[in-house]
Amino acid sequence: MVRVRGRSVGWVPPLLLLFAVATADANTGGQFRMISWIVLVPGIAAAICGVWGTAVYAVLAVVAYFVVDSAWPHQYQSGLPDFILVAVGGLLATLACALRVRGERRMLHIRDVADTTRRVVLRPxxxxxxxxxxxxxxxxxxxxxxxxxxxxxxxxxxxxxxxxxxxxxxxxxxxxxxxxxxxxxxxxxxxxxxxxxxxxxxxxxxxxxxxxxxxxxxxxxxxxxxxxxxxxxxxxxxxxxxxxxxxxxxxxxxxxxxxxxxxxxxxxxxxxxxxxxxxxxxxxxxxxxxxxxxxxxxxxxxxxxxxxxxxxxxxxxxxxxxxxxxxxxxxxxxxxxxxxxxxxxxxxxxxxxxxxxxxxxxxxxxxxxxxxxxxx
The missing domain is CATH 3.60.40.10 (PPM-type phosphatase domain)
Known part of the structure; x- marks a missing residue:
């Protein structure tokens, strides 16, 4: 959906957000943990990427959460509840992306039917x-x-x-x-x-x-x-x-x-x-x-x-x-x-x-x- 000079760049915004959240969490104090914000990554990918791209970002979000959260001392770790939040969020984002892609395909088919009808009525x-x-x-x-x-x-x-x-x-x-x-x-x-x-x-x-x-x-x-x-x-x-x-x-x-x-x-x-x-x-x-x-x-x-x-x-x-x-x-x-x-x-x-x-x-x-x- 996002293209620059004919090339798809829809994978760039989720990747930048992934690195931004991980870097910000690594450079903030233990009292301010924001690694759980990484659940936004598959959500953004679901809006502008394909199903497989969203699934990849869902997995990357879980892995990044585990790696970054494990780097902190035990008393500062977000723990299992936020891990489940990120995992479930990635799964729901993938399912939402699948529904979005199916709706887009249906819309494109309807548009093709309308274009065919127009060519029949108004022939070139x-x-x-x-x-x-x-x-x-x-x-x-x-x-x-x-x-x-x-x-x-x-x-x-x-x-x-x-x-x-x-x-x-x-x-x-x-x-x-x-x-x-x-x-x-x-x-x-x-x-x-x-x-x-x-x-x-x-x-x-x-x-x-x-x-x-x-x-x-x-x-x-x-x-x-x-x-x-x-x-x-x-x-x-x-x-x-x-x-x-x-x-x-x-x-x-x-x-x-x-x-x-x-x-x-x-x-x-x-x-x-x-x-x-x-x-x-x-x-x-x-x-x-x-x-x-x-x-x-x-x-x-x-x-x-x-x-x-x-x-x-x-x-x-x-x-x-x-x-x-x-x-x-x-x-x-x-x-x-x-x-x-x-x-x-x-x-x-x-x-x-x-x-x-x-x-x-x-x-x-x-x-x-x-x-x-x-x-x-």
Whole structure:
């Protein structure tokens, strides 16, 4: 548990304490015996060492007690009661260390399960996936769960590359299950369907089916919904994108010339289509080759400082772009908004937070092969 430059040094504090107690007892008068304090050595080892290390220190404590206590005249010896105290203390410390190690292993297993679940829901995206330069950061409000209701994905296909980002209402495993259902529908419809409005209808249908399923199971999740932004990068329009907004924050277009709000009429969130006239319409908007689309969830827009003021990420991005136009690169843009959000709320996230930036890859960003070498 205690490491310096990658090496475990957890054995050092108990060893120093062992020598300190033994040396102090040897250099104090007979009226002030402190050798019984050596029972603290296996106790400290139980907190920062392994089971075998704690057992070794328990034995060393007993041996050191016997040696140091025997060096004093008979009238100054602590005697058998303190010897039993040190021996029993070492045994209990070893048992406590065994329980601690078992709990740590269980915790690590649960964390691995959570990480696996997150990779299934939010699958890793290869660089340049679908001909897009992209970057994303996801911060779960529940740091122990490590996964929440935010979701995003990129799906290339024969009809162009599609992008989806969204936020499921609520938290917990129910939100994760809903996010997984929507991503599954998007990955299939985004690849097979030629029209983006059909993909939007498929997402709405999947949301309604999922709600019916959870209601049939008796869960109190019948009113769950999800906000989302669906983006299509059409092959026949390299200077434009198609956008469908399901009650979500519209994206920002960030370029060297500044930051602008993408003018898109939003519709109702996924799962609430019965309250309106159907899914929101598809809007085609122009997007320059050097502009990056920046999308965030409400973990960013609803982040508050100590005075209760909301975080205005657009203003931060505009100032950063004015100072350095290179900030428009997706990786730098995502890092800027992430750091600004954490700084604004002092690291106390009230909701799951996702920052996603994407743009078309330019010819200069396309991977190049070295001449004379065959691609694997």
């Amino acid at each position: 995206l290869p660089p340049g996936w679908g001909g897009l330069d992209h970057a994303a950061v996801y911060l779960a409000a529940d740091t122990e769960a490590r996964v929440g209701g935010d979701f995003y994905d990129i799906q290339p296909g024969p009809h162009g590359t599609r992008v989806l980002i969204g936020d499921v209402q609520g938290k917990g495993l129910g939100a994760v299950e809903t996010a997984a259902a929507l991503l599954g529908a998007f990955r299939e419809a985004g690849y097979h369907e030629a029209d983006l409005d059909t993909v939007a209808e498929r997402l709405e249908t999947r949301m309604m089916r999922h709600r019916c399923h959870t209601a049939a199971l008796g869960r109190a999740e019948g009113d769950r919904f999800a906000t989302a932004v669906l983006i299509g990068f059409p092959q026949d329009a390299p200077d434009a994108v198609d956008i469908v907004v399901f009650g979500h924050e519209p994206p920002l277009a960030v370029g060297p010339g500044g930051v602008r709000q993408v003018e898109v009429t939003g519709g109702l969130p996924l799962g609430l289509a019965e309250l309106g006239s159907g899914p929101p319409p598809v809007r085609r908007v122009s997007l320059a080759a050097d502009e990056t689309l920046l999308l965030v969830t409400d973990g960013v827009t609803e982040a508050r400082d100590q005075r209760g003021c909301f975080y205005r990420h657009g203003d931060d991005v505009a100032r950063a772009v004015a100072a350095d136009p290179r900030v428009t690169a997706p990786r730098r843009l995502v890092r800027l908004v992430r750091d600004g959000t954490l700084r604004h709320c002092s690291g106390r996230l009230g909701d799951d937070t996702t920052v996603f930036a994407v743009r078309r890859r330019t010819d200069d960003e396309q991977p190049r092969r070295r001449p004379g070498r065959r691609a694997r």
